[in-house]
Amino acid sequence: MIRTRRSVAAVLAAGATAVTLALTGCAPSDGSSGSGDAVLRVWAGSATPINHNFNPFAVDTAVHATYGAIYEPLFFFNQLSAEPPTGLIGESYEYSEDGTTLTITIKPDQQWSDGEPLTAEDVAFTFTYGSNVDEQLVSAEATDETTVVLTYSEPKFTAASLILGATWIVPKHIWEDIDDFMSETNPEPVGSGPYTVKSFTEAAYTVEANELFRDGAPAVKEVQYLGLDSNQSSQDLLATGKIDWVGQFIANPDAVTGSGEISTLNQQQDPTVMITCANAELGCEGPQTDPAVRQAINVAIDRATIREKAFAGLAGEATPSFTLQPRDEQWLSDPSLATSPQESDAAEAGAILEAAGYTKDADGFYGKDGVAIEIDLFSPDGWTDYNDAAKLISEQAAEAGIRINARTVSDAEYWTPISAGDFQSALYGLTQSLVADPYSNYSEYFAGTSTAPVGEDPLAGQNYSRYSNPVVDQAVLAAGATQDVPTKQAAYAQIRRRSPATCPTSPWC
Incomplete structure (x- = not known):
């Protein structure tokens, strides 16, 4: 959801709410057979008109693509699994014996979407900026280009998912000059994720593949986010092939999936x-x-x-x-x-x-x-x-x-x-x-x-x-x-x- x-x-x-995903065959809007250049059309949420806001600190008003597509945490934690997390910006991490020091190694040779290098200095800055500041954080130090050492006054063993999986890393060279981090709308975001912003309107916005992404540009070159005012509106568009993916409640999935072209996933x-x-x-x-x-x-x-x-x-x-x-x-x-x-x-x-x-x-x-x-x-x-x-x-x-x-x-x-x-x-x-x-x-x-x-x-x-x-x-x-x-x-x-x-x-x- x-x-x-x-x-x-x-x-x-x-x-527990029925978290329902529905996906069509991802056919391009022109009705052709589809290719890697097709535009994937997804649900942008029910906030219409859409706020032109890509501020990762403004969780109330930032648009969906802000999180994951443009900005990333250090690691991805699969919520439904007890398996170890997958490295995104981060490569590995280790706690000290008493749990007060967390040493993080990030992947080398990464870039922000504007071409500037992404280094441990950006990660250290992120943990000392804005709402990311933890009152128990003593210091955040980049000891070299790929190593960050976070020191806390209290053990942080159990907070790994919050620190590593729920802190959106931002570029220091952009945000160090922004004093009022909450009121900033960040209309031209610079992130580390697989997409950058191509266009924006109050009704829809489009992101395109980030050619500087560390894993290479994603196969889906463009994703269009459509603002829809209700569950029913998006379900109707899904059933008629005018949208490819929604993350919302669907009251009667069988009625939507009957053609065999749409599938659903219910995660409670x-x-x-x-x-x-x-x-x-x-x-x-x-x-x-x-x-x-x-x-x-x-x-x-x-x-x-x-x-x-x-x-x-x-x-x-x-x-x-x-x-x-x-x-x-x-x-x-x-x-x-x-x-x-x-x-x-x-x-x-x-x-x-x-x-x-x-x-x-x-x-x-x-x-x-x-x-x-x-x-x-x-x-x-x-x-x-x-x-x-x-x-x-x-x-x-x-x-x-x-x-x-x-x-x-x-x-x-x-x-x-x-x-x-x-x-x-x-x-x-x-x-x-x-x-x-x-x-x-x-x-x-x-x-x-x-x-x-x-x-x-x-x-x-x-x-x-x-x-x-x-x-x-x-x-x-x-x-x-x-x-x-x-x-x-x-x-x-x-x-x-x-x-x-x-x-x-x-x-x-």
Whole structure:
């Protein structure tokens, strides 16, 4: 699924989302038999008009081609596999015995797309620039043309996928002169990836093969990204041969694949979540800041129905452990957390609220001190699976006496309140760990160092719920400081004991 926005969950809303890829025979638009010179037409996302933004630091607004096609991390981690990563810019890496020093060797004789040499100096610069700066980073030094030494104040064993697989390397000679890295739109990007920008409009943009790419120019010489406003629009174009590849939800794949010309791939990896701005101490406002309200919603949701009706039975079952099962099976010490409750329990939801001092009004909805619980829940317009899921959540919550108002917003209207914390709840997909270890999930989404007060974008992480818990922070540090499996298992168990399913009386839930 090519939905690049990062997100964090406070309450799981449904099973792992059906990540569906659909691909035609890649026929050229002129209807000829095709060759290496054919233009591959792909889905650019639902943000229309398309933002002319290739800033790798602006994850809210940068276009899809920014990541992978133009800018690259050091290594590629296959999210669905426990195999070692594949080198991209990087060739190898090694930790010191105590985990505080990471030595990276990059491949020699690489070039940026403008012809300038790509060296270890660019890599070292990247780790000291913009939102890449880690407060535990002591130094980043290029010891020669192909060697970078990163030194940290704390062990970083478990952060390899974040450091090596989720940091987009940028050219020093371009970015060292850019002071406001977040407002820069970077319309003419210089990257290391296999493509460069050829043309751009608000409706579509095209990238072409980078002749200076280290592995040689790719066989597909041009890729055109088409902006489409909904899942249905892209499905219609796919079925009529006017687009070659989409990464989105398709409600009825069999209807699309019947001709034999289109195939689909369903990867159940990124859980669909209901994210909430949950921490009143950091400025979140609304009834969802009360743990009891979030816990009540958690048990009021009928995930089985959502899976069948909104996701057409294509989704797997969600787990409150925020692990990817069965890949991460060794980290799930408590089998009871393997799966979230699938059926709604309205009685249990009511009991949770009543224990917290809420009472029902004449209309059957819970409130306190004369104020009814009323929560705003939004999802991006045109994301039919999410829109349907939000409606079902609203209906199911109402049956438990909780008023949740589901609405849709434009893609542009969606990102700003999430990053700023100016929201109550929203539906989106939580990106899973790149490796068979949930460390990055816990570090990025739940550590206090990964968040910021409402009004500020948590640039150092992805904790948009503003969750903050000193016990969790210590457990994240403990997990990151070791390669010992039992020690990490104990740390992860500490974190999971703060989940809504396992600590109904804790103020940190």
